Amino acid sequence: MASGPPPTAAEAYRPNKYVSLPAELDPDTYDASPEKRRAEAERLAIRARLKRQYQLQLNNPNPPAIIEDPALLRWAYARTQNIYPNFRPTPKTSFLGALFAIGPLLFWIGVFKAERDHKEKLIQEGKYKRPFSMF
Amino acid sequence: SELPKELLPGPYPRTPEERAAAAKKYNMRVEDYEPYPDEGFGYGDYPKLPNRSLHERDPWYQWDQQDMRHNWGQPMHWNFDMYIRNRVDTSPTPVPWHTMRKHFLVFLSTMLIMFGLGQIYPSYMPVGPKQYPFNDLYLEKGGDPNKEPPVVTHYEI
Numbered sequence: 001m002a003s004g005p006p007p008t009a010a011e012a013y014r015p016n017k018y019v020s021l022p023a024e025l026d027p028d029t030y031d032a033s034p035e036k037r038r039a040e041a042e043r044l045a046i047r048a049r050l051k052r053q054y055q056l057q058l059n060n061p062n063p064p065a066i067i068e069d070p071a072l073l074r075w076a077y078a079r080t081q082n083i084y085p086n087f088r089p090t091p092k093t094s095f096l097g098a099l100f101a102i103g104p105l106l107f108w109i110g111v112f113k114a115e116r117d118h119k120e121k122l123i124q125e126g127k128y129k130r131p132f133s134m135f
Numbered sequence: 136s137e138l139p140k141e142l143l144p145g146p147y148p149r150t151p152e153e154r155a156a157a158a159k160k161y162n163m164r165v166e167d168y169e170p171y172p173d174e175g176f177g178y179g180d181y182p183k184l185p186n187r188s189l190h191e192r193d194p195w196y197q198w199d200q201q202d203m204r205h206n207w208g209q210p211m212h213w214n215f216d217m218y219i220r221n222r223v224d225t226s227p228t229p230v231p232w233h234t235m236r237k238h239f240l241v242f243l244s245t246m247l248i249m250f251g252l253g254q255i256y257p258s259y260m261p262v263g264p265k266q267y268p269f270n271d272l273y274l275e276k277g278g279d280p281n282k283e284p285p286v287v288t289h290y291e292i
Contacts (some may be wrong), residue, residue, distance in 0.1 A: 012231065013227075013231045013232050014231055014232070015227075015232075016232060016233075017186060017225075018225060018232055019188055019225055019226070019227055019228050019231075019232045020171065020185075020191065020225050020226070021226055021227060022227035026162070039164065039166065042164050043164060043167075046164070047161055047206065047209075050162060050206060050207055050208035050209065051202050051207070053207070053208065054199055054206075054207035054208070066246065067207070068137075069207050069208065070138055070142060070208060071161075071162070071205075071207070071209055071210055071211050072159065072211065073138050073143075073144060074142070074144050074161070074181075074210075074211075075211040075213075075215060076140070076180060077138075077143050077144055078144040078178075078202075078213075079213070080149070080182045081179035082143075082145075082177070082179045082181075085146065085179070086146055086175075086176075086177045086179040087175060087176070087177045088175030089175065090175040092174055092175075092176060093174070093176060097235065127166045131273050
């Protein structure tokens with residue numbers, strides 16, 4: 001009995017978060033609709049404006065000491081100083097915080113305590129060999 | 136930093152006007168701009184760009200920063216420092232990833248199972264104790280040369 005149409009090459013490839021679909025298999029590459037072209041034109045306009053700003057600063061006869069990249073500054077700010085103002089305790093963040101921050105601490109406390117108690121028990125019973133040597 | 140407050144990242148945009156302003160701030164089209172979902176993780180209004188590494192960007196285009204393949208003012212991925220060309224690579228592979236994973240797991244599990252079986256059921260060539268000549272090395276082991284050495288036979292008929 002028929003099992004449906006065979007998978008397309010793009011579906012057979014199954015891109016995931018580790019590999020992305022090659023451009024040749026992506027139907028978007030072959031889509032030449034006016035909407036896509038307008039979108040590309042707008043993106044090109046933004047890119048050209050940014051390039052012009054950068055080149056003006058770069059080729060300035062009195063160039064500034066550093067040409068700051070606002071995208072880089074925003075990236076650094078977002079990752080460092082913008083986290084706490086936008087943090088909100090929700091069930092998901094509380095659970096993940098407990099799992100990754102308190103979990104390992106309690107786990108290793110338990111492991112070390114158990115190992116020490118076991119060794120102490122062996123020593124009390126006289127079964128633990130303690131050679132008086134540095135090596 | 137010396138950027139004015141309007142140009143720095145801010146809180147999650149709630150109204151369409153805030154979205155448009157955020158898209159303009161990050162130099163993106165309003166249709167392209169998509170912030171991270173507001174789940175309290177601290178992303179704010181930072182745009183969610185596709186998780187593509189820098190390996191996939193065109194190496195022949197004249198970027199402003201050629202090694203980072205990044206243009207001045209272009210919004211950077213949240214994990215930009217992970218996706219640089221020395222680190223994580225998400226470029227398409229000649230063989231699909233699920234095929235590679237399957238082949239690798241089959242090989243690894245076969246090897247591990249065989250090694251485990253070999254540990255549980257070891258098998259060696261049969262060996263016996265070493266046989267020495269000259270009546271079990273009677274003279275070399277300090278036997279009296281005047282006495283008759285005991286006859287040693289290592290076979291049975």
